[in-house]
Amino acid sequence: MLFADSETQKLLRDTARSFLRDRYPWERLYDLERGRAQFSASDLREFAGLGWLGLTAPEPAGGAGASLLEAAVVIEEMGYAGVPSPMNVATIAGYVLASAESAEAGKHLHDLSNGTRLYTIADCSRGAETNGDPTVRAERGRWSGQLALVPFGMAADYVLAPVSADGTDGFAVIPLEGARREPVLVLDRSDYAWVEFEDLPSEGAFILAEGASAEAMHERCSALSTAFGTIELAGLMQRVTEMTAEYISNRVQFGQPIAKFQAARHHAADMLMQTQTTRWTAYHALARFEADPKDTQEIWLAKHWAARASQIVFELAHLLHGGVGVGTEYPLHLLTQGVAAWAVRAGDLNEMVGRINGSLGLFGARSAA
Amino acid sequence: MDFTYPQEVEEFRTEFGKYLDSVVSADLLDEISTNGAETAGRLTKAFWRRLGADGHFGLGWPKEYGGGGRSVLYLHAFNYVMMYRRLPVPIVTLNTVAPALMRVGNEEQKREYLPRILRGEIEFAIGYSEPGAGTDLASLETRAVRDGDTYVVNGQKVFTSGAHHSDYVWLAVRTDPEAPKHRGISLLIVPLDSEGIEVRPFPTMGGYRTNITFYDNVRVPISALVGEENRGWMYITTQLDFERIAISPIPGIERVFDSVTSFLRENGNGSGDWTPSAVARWAADINALKVMDLKMASMVANGEVPYYEASLLKVLSTEFQTRFYNEALQALGQPGLIKRGSAGELLQGDVERALKSSLVLLFGGGSNDVQRDIIATHGLGLAR
Numbered sequence: 001m002l003f004a005d006s007e008t009q010k011l012l013r014d015t016a017r018s019f020l021r022d023r024y025p026w027e028r029l030y031d032l033e034r035g036r037a038q039f040s041a042s043d044l045r046e047f048a049g050l051g052w053l054g055l056t057a058p059e060p061a062g063g064a065g066a067s068l069l070e071a072a073v074v075i076e077e078m079g080y081a082g083v084p085s086p087m088n089v090a091t092i093a094g095y096v097l098a099s100a101e102s103a104e105a106g107k108h109l110h111d112l113s114n115g116t117r118l119y120t121i122a123d124c125s126r127g128a129e130t131n132g133d134p135t136v137r138a139e140r141g142r143w144s145g146q147l148a149l150v151p152f153g154m155a156a157d158y159v160l161a162p163v164s165a166d167g168t169d170g171f172a173v174i175p176l177e178g179a180r181r182e183p184v185l186v187l188d189r190s191d192y193a194w195v196e197f198e199d200l201p202s203e204g205a206f207i208l209a210e211g212a213s214a215e216a217m218h219e220r221c222s223a224l225s226t227a228f229g230t231i232e233l234a235g236l237m238q239r240v241t242e243m244t245a246e247y248i249s250n251r252v253q254f255g256q257p258i259a260k261f262q263a264a265r266h267h268a269a270d271m272l273m274q275t276q277t278t279r280w281t282a283y284h285a286l287a288r289f290e291a292d293p294k295d296t297q298e299i300w301l302a303k304h305w306a307a308r309a310s311q312i313v314f315e316l317a318h319l320l321h322g323g324v325g326v327g328t329e330y331p332l333h334l335l336t337q338g339v340a341a342w343a344v345r346a347g348d349l350n351e352m353v354g355r356i357n358g359s360l361g362l363f364g365a366r367s368a369a
Numbered sequence: 370m371d372f373t374y375p376q377e378v379e380e381f382r383t384e385f386g387k388y389l390d391s392v393v394s395a396d397l398l399d400e401i402s403t404n405g406a407e408t409a410g411r412l413t414k415a416f417w418r419r420l421g422a423d424g425h426f427g428l429g430w431p432k433e434y435g436g437g438g439r440s441v442l443y444l445h446a447f448n449y450v451m452m453y454r455r456l457p458v459p460i461v462t463l464n465t466v467a468p469a470l471m472r473v474g475n476e477e478q479k480r481e482y483l484p485r486i487l488r489g490e491i492e493f494a495i496g497y498s499e500p501g502a503g504t505d506l507a508s509l510e511t512r513a514v515r516d517g518d519t520y521v522v523n524g525q526k527v528f529t530s531g532a533h534h535s536d537y538v539w540l541a542v543r544t545d546p547e548a549p550k551h552r553g554i555s556l557l558i559v560p561l562d563s564e565g566i567e568v569r570p571f572p573t574m575g576g577y578r579t580n581i582t583f584y585d586n587v588r589v590p591i592s593a594l595v596g597e598e599n600r601g602w603m604y605i606t607t608q609l610d611f612e613r614i615a616i617s618p619i620p621g622i623e624r625v626f627d628s629v630t631s632f633l634r635e636n637g638n639g640s641g642d643w644t645p646s647a648v649a650r651w652a653a654d655i656n657a658l659k660v661m662d663l664k665m666a667s668m669v670a671n672g673e674v675p676y677y678e679a680s681l682l683k684v685l686s687t688e689f690q691t692r693f694y695n696e697a698l699q700a701l702g703q704p705g706l707i708k709r710g711s712a713g714e715l716l717q718g719d720v721e722r723a724l725k726s727s728l729v730l731l732f733g734g735g736s737n738d739v740q741r742d743i744i745a746t747h748g749l750g751l752a753r
Contacts, residue, residue, distance in 0.1 A: 148712075182712050184713060185711040187706040253504050254505045315688070315691050315692065318728040323729075327571055350642055350644055354642040363642070
């Protein structure tokens with residue numbers, strides 16, 4: 001057991017850090033936040049060129065066949081850089097497509113890996129559904145229904161979602177062309193869309209799994225979504241903690257840097273404790289999931305920790321930054337807004353408590369996967 | 370020990386609520402919603418004049434200044450009802466400037482400003498913080514130099530909230546650079562339309578607009594001095610104690626608690642496994658805050674100035690507030706993150722906005738770490 005990056009992971013991390021620093025300076029993040037720029041096809045091609053989109057896809061499908069941990073390194077760096085990118089959802093889509101083991105899914109995986117098309121996932125968390133039923137239905141070859149809060153739903157070409165196809169529950173890849181889409185503004189201004197399929201022909205859609213295997217696919221999608229979400233959150237928390245440490249080292253009050261005051265030092269130390277623990281529990285959980293996709297309990301435990309830890313980091317960062325931190329001319333908010341949003345996104349505390357208690361066989365709570 | 374909340378204050382609270390129902394128009398609410406509670410538009414100013422004319426601004430003021438001479442508990446009830454409804458209150462004018470003028474202003478200043486404040490005709494912004502003087506406020510560097518019958522002011526202030534629609538700035542300046550830093554500060558009343566003042570917006574993440582203000586050879590008559598020259602620090606610190614009580618997040622917290630719990634009541638199945646114990650904890654915490662808030666108000670009503678007690682409530686309530694809004698988002702799930710006006714919004718995006726706006730109070734009115742120092746020193750008598 002080695003709680004550290006492998007050589008490959010180090011290389012990936014260094015590449016991602018310098019690429020994201022160069023291509024996503026604060027000015028660009030401001031443009032994204034204020035809606036003056038959107039994630040585009042050329043950004044997608046750049047990610048594909050770096051091999052990121054197909055990182056975990058098998059080599060025959062144009063991927064690198066790497067582990068989920070490698071993808072997690074890039075996703076963590078996205079969080080660290082404060083870049084709202086579809087790397088997270090595209091990797092989950094790739095994982096789901098690879099698990100479908102069909103020629104049609106393989107073609108999609110190829111398009112995903114080389115950046116020809118952008119794939120996203122509908123919100124996989126249990127809280128997103130109405131009474132656990134899919135909200136998108138296919139009947140006699142036509143799709144209808146709505147998906148709220150589809151990440152990168154305006155830019156994406158396909159969405160992977162639980163569906164009901166002629167009365168059978170399934171998990172499908174559905175083209176977004178022709179669907180009614182509306183941007184949804186959220187707390188951290190990440191790209192989200194409300195999507196409606198209004199009696200669209202099902203041409204181009206493909207059912208990846210049905211019945212019990214669709215349910216299992218949905219569960220894997222949920223677990224991976226929570227694990228990657230927690231890792232992206234850990235990246236954001238790390239950057240916020242570093243920015244805060246730098247700020248208090250330079251901000252002089254009462255004739256000395258405020259980092260000299262014990263109260264400020266202790267707050268900063270608390271931030272690091274919460275952040276490091278979030279990071280390692282999330283990676284540990286992901287490694288276990290990769291070894292056995294049924295082994296999801298640690299993912300729920302890690303997110304439960306992260307949701308609480310991130311609130312502490314959020315609050316202390318703003319307490320220590322004072323007025324400058326809430327001013328929109330200073331970039332801290334570009335990151336702390338992400339911290340607040342990811343604490344809720346990809347599995348909120350209600351879902352985590354239900355799943356954890358279920359895995360412990362307690363309180364009649366919902367059972368874990 | 371008497372815990373009785375006066376019946377007549379309770380009645381006032383009910384009556385004042387009915388009064389507001391009759392004078393608050395949909396257009397006014399629309400203006401407040403568009404501008405944010407911190408930017409008083411035309412209708413808001415007219416609303417304040419109406420409140421002033423109807424005697425609501427001077428409830429707790431002594432009769433000699435045209436007030437109602439009633440207990441401070443009325444003022445407490447007034448602030449609560451206004452803030453619960455998210456109606457703007459010219460809080461620093463009423464709670465910081467006016468009490469200070471009554472205590473240390475000269476007769477001419479009292480005649481000049483107090484009646485107009487009471488009628489809701491004029492508003493003040495506070496000019497204390499500077500880029501290099503936040504928590505360490507006493508190191509402020511904005512200078513005022515005597516030149517005959519005038520002061521000439523030069524410098525820069527940050528977080529001059531309301532300066533873009535106020536009439537005056539209540540300005541802390543250094544008048545004796547040679548004196549120890551707490552002893553060379555004075556307070557001036559400076560008209561915001563004076564030549565040499567520039568007001569620049571400083572937008573914040575809650576959508577709240579505050580300002581940076583610049584003073585370039587601004588001349589004011591020496592009659593603008595409040596109280597004695599170089600005694601400003603004492604005036605400032607006393608006012609901050611009042612400010613800590615007046616700027617309470619508790620009514621806003623209760624509003625969000627009420628709307629989140631009614632949402633959960635109507636959508637019971639969505640309350641989930643975590644929410645039930647969280648809601649009970651919020652209720653217990655809010656109850657504790659309300660009791661401590663009443664304790665502060667009763668101290669003021671009995672003629673005491675809460676000092677470390679005000680700090681205690683400030684720390685408890687502001688830290689609870691940020692945690693509560695974060696947790697309320699957990700209870701609402703992802704749809705709670707959606708901004709007002711976007712598809713699928715919940716509770717008009719109120720919680721998302723409240724979370725961002727809550728951050729200012731962690732350090733505004735004195736950083737919570739400094740408050741903890743005050744509590745340790747003055748509450749427990751610990752050596753510094």
